[in-house]
Amino acid sequence: MTAVTTETGATDSIGGVILQAENVTMRFGGLTAVDSVNFTVHRGEIMGLIGPNGAGKTTFFNCLTGMYLPTSGQVVFDGAVLPPKPRKVVQAGMARTFQNIRLFGNMTALENVMVGRYCRTTTGPLTSILRGPKFRRDEAAVRQRAQELLDFVGLGHTTDQLARNLPYGDQRRLEVARALATDPKLILLDEPTAGMNPQETRQAEELIFRIRDLGLAVVVIEHDMRFIFSLCDRVLCLVQGRALIEGTPAQVQSDPRVIEAYIGTGPEDASALEAELQHPAESDGDSGDGDA
Structure with a gap:
């Protein structure tokens, strides 16, 4: 195991691979929403998934959790290939929340x-x-x-x-x-802070750290850069369904391609986002709209 120090100052033990997505592709007719994405999550790790709106983040989540059958590729969870059936996925030990609240x-x-x-x-x-x-x-x-x-x-x-x-x-x-009631080994959170005020966002961050401290792996989709970079051990950035970069928060937030992916052109806006990416703790953060 590898010792990892989080932003909270706690030391975590990150273990072996719990989830391995291999060349996952999802096509809807002529549209490729997810294009040959490889994705690895370790036990006890908090993994972030970012990207501009329409990048395919939620579609990729749906492929991981059995909501969609990938056009090609496979998802291996805890050493076994997952069937494309949400109930079987939950029973195997993977749970999720949704972008839009789905309570009774x-x-x-x-x-x-x-x-x-x-x-x-x-x-x-x-x-x-x-x-x-x-x-x-x-x-x-x-x-x-x-x-x-x-x-x-x-x-x-x-x-x-x-x-x-x-x-x-x-x-x-x-x-x-x-x-959590399903006794998961891995929990996937789709925009858990969307619509929250700063105090609620801090509470969500503390809760995710507590979940990780139980020994669970966590995968988080988020638009709030301050939140994601202070929370995660590693981050994957998707752009137009493809993996742009994967690495530590420091590596991802310093990569100019990430800024370009979010902003495109426009030096003033690019400078503003670059400041947020480089100094997430000093920014106000924001929450994005829905994702494909």
């Missing part, structure tokens, strides 16, 4: 997290209908674990509140708790 609005916070936990129960349909002793034991265990995860993400006080009544930032954290 009329269910409580606790019930939303419990939904994520059911993929780890063994109760069959007949036992569920009869509600026998095994069902009651499993249901109590699911409820207890869901409450523990609400406490972990800082939402222990929201147990009986309807998800739709929670503040926006709390809804984002609730999605993370539901993903």
